[in-house]
Amino acid sequence: MDSPEPSSKSCTAPISSSEPVPAQDSPVFNYISNLSPIQPVKSAPIVQYFPGLNSPPLLFTSPRINAQSQSSLLKRSQFPQLSSEAFCGKNEDYNNVVTDSDGTRVSVSPPRSGLNPFVQKISDNSIFVHEQSGSPIRCVDEFLVDVSNSESGNPSNSTNTSLKVAESIPQSPNSAGDLKESVANIASKDARQDEIPEVAARVVVEQAEQDNKGNSSYNQKDIGACSSNTDPDLPPTSLCTEIVPYLPAHSSSHYHYGDRHMAQFSRVDCSMLDEASNIPIESLETARDCSNDSDTISTMSVAPDESIVQHDSQTKAGQHQSGISRRCLQFEDAQQKIAPASSGSQSASGIVSCSVAPVSPAVLEVVEQGLSNRSSTANDRPLTQLASSSVDSEKLTVKVPKPSGIGLHLNSIVNGMEAGSGATVSVKSTERGNLSICGKKLTSMVSCHPSKNMKNCLISSNVVGSNLTSGDNDGRHESYVPNTESVSASFLLNNAKPLNDTVLLKPTEHTPSHKRKFNSEHIDSPMDYNLSSPQKKRQKTSDGNVGDGCKRCNCKKTKCLKLYCDCFAAGVYCVGSCTCQGCFNRPEYEDTVLDVRQQIQCRNPLAFAPKVVQHSTDSPTNVVAEDGSSFTPSSARHKRGCNCKKSMCLKKYCECYQANVGCSSGCRCEGCKNVYGRKEEYGKDLVNRHCITERLERSVEEEVEMVTATSGLLQSDPRNQCNLTPLTPSFQCSNRGKNASKTWFTSGRYVSSPESGQANTAAYGLSPGSPRSSKNHDIDQETTDDILDIVPFDQENHGNAKLANEISPGFHVTDNTDDLLALPNSQDWASNSDNQLIPQTVHFQSTPLLCWRNSPMTPMTQFDRSGMNVLELLDSNKKPYVMEDDTPEILKESSIPQNGVKVNSPNKKRISPPHRHLNELGATSSGGGLKTGRKFILRAVPSFPPLTPCIESKDVAAHSTNNSQKDSSSK
DNA sequence: GAGTTTGAAACT
């Protein structure tokens, strides 16, 4: 539908959009399509998303770009005032705006940014910057949201971008109202909002409510003040201040996740900012000033993801987001917990959830709470909006199956988890609401298991942790750390807590009580908190979670400065509800807290990382979920595993159980009876998955064969053939493969170059300019056609890789081309001796995960494009075998990213080892094969115009056919 | 609410 637009824009991002159209355009394609049952499917929207996301520019864009983006973001935040229009225009430039099927516009955020890894910032200002930077991202998201809103046609709604989005989403689509208009409306509203002097958070809530009513009286000033700290109302603890301290820590500590987390984080911040965007530009500017130092880049890079997420929310884009967002989970819990307090992070999460669409009310609530607490009114808005849209938090909660807290610290998880089952409606449910939201997100993203998806959701949500605060006496915690790493998406979900369960719907109400001033001001003296009514604690404790969903600690000796302390471990400050003694985990002691954190992180960089993470397998599983729920169980796993001796993993002593995740091979538990999955079962699950994948692959292969046979006519001319065979096996497979298969593919691809979304993106066409990109595009397109939905994010990639590994124990994906060679399930392929060429494609199809991971796109592309060459070289023997041989090895390495990147890298030309080598090496010399593949690819690329995916696909098909022919002949 | 159990975190 919309695809056309995006596609056009997406030229750079060839993947998604281009495919369908070009392919269709080409007579060959039509011919082929007729021949093969397979149909390039992919909803335009999805494709669109990818392009935007993938857009090479983003990835490649230098940090500077980010800066720009930041500025733009800022503008965006300023939207109303400034250049909402301009902003919009920018977004459009990115292709961002794409209309969904619904008619809502989905904006693919462009990637302005780049990739800047997140900059570790340092000064508070820098932190601010992040926020701001984040805002940009957020801006994008918001923009999208706004767009949606605008589409909805409610200017008022536009004010609350996030909220609006949520509303719009549920409502659907809408209107195509101009963004500008929406912006203008917002701006006007913002002006109105000035009226409200109350705390921004509160304001936000109110606004949300108003929005619900149709009145958007959002007080930007408040927000802006908060951001700028100028707002007297806001306590010193205003987001800005808090965030700053935290952020640095996060950045430093979580550097790993860094980009992603940061991104998320930034997003959160951004969201806050964005929300705040309504806030006076000045405030934003001030923030910018502060932040200018820091690179907003990170956020920028993230932006795409966010955009994706939004899309997802509306459509499937969510998956991408999840992938992206996945990364950050940990803090989320805290954030979630905090959420109430921390508007920003929450907002972000909220945004995400919004994107998801149906954001659960709980989420909204959380957000609201956070908003109320915080100046991050912006966040609040979204939340409120969401809430308004969704209305009943409980309902939402219900949806959420489990709060599994992937990516969350156990603590946070615990909170969320208790619900474990999730479904409970009560407060827990509310808490879960977040989860549920997440789940939705997940679903959207993965479209798979909702329940377990929580984790995914979390990921997607990525709350930023930054902010947050929350804490109020109620137990809201301020998260000082937004671990980018932990990212808290998961946390959010888990913790989502219910801040105020009841409150959720009524943010405003909550705000007052909840609002906790971030900084020391707000915070009662630590002691106070400690002293704070034990009852509160008890309430929380009863569930395990605090009412907020946050856990309350009861530390006696550790001063809450060790990981023993759940609050500390979760990256949040202790709250009044905590009964800790001598607590130093309070805003007043930020420095101390941060120092300690750093120390701990030095000791163990992952100390604050989420303990529960989706398994790579999970992602696949999730993917599979579409097909069936079979995978569900293993969605998440404890990172380190448990070591239970007596509890049999049936009590909360067990971290796995506590996190509502099954035990895995990493667990050293004895007598494991974990209801969420036994350790022993874990392997079985993998095997089952593998079997499933194999089935899919086989079916795909069969299809491929069919196709090849049909395309045989074309064989004479490889290229022609290619054209003829438009249906690249992959397509077919994808087509065939159920949605799941598609997902697999998609994931696979992404996976293949998991390492960096960059790689992936590059592969996808992020770098359209590069020849490779073209190839990639081709591939991407192909895949996109099938996979458009696919999530390109790192997470997925990783996840895929993991999945691949998990699923097919034998398979380890490696980025290396060599691995790629190996990748393809050699066996399967081997069986299909006919199409060696195909195999690759098959690969994608059959074991998308594996294939992709192993050899991300390149291999495929290589084959495809080079098709002939490759085929010839590899020809009969090697491909399949290589694939096989490699697979196992590859599997071992999940670290695909690197390899994958390499593969993607244009330079890869590297050589293809002599075919002979390949032949000689056979499967073993996977590397050679890959290399060759690359070469071919390169060649192919040039030969083929960037083009349309169709061509590429054709090429691929031709290659496959040729290869198959050759293979057959050779044999 | 006190006491016990449990397993992770911290330490050696």
Place this chain on the structure above:
DNA sequence: CAGTTTCAAACTC
């Protein structure tokens, strides 16, 4: 890296 100690949550009464 393994073993021990410390710690706080989870659990029981």
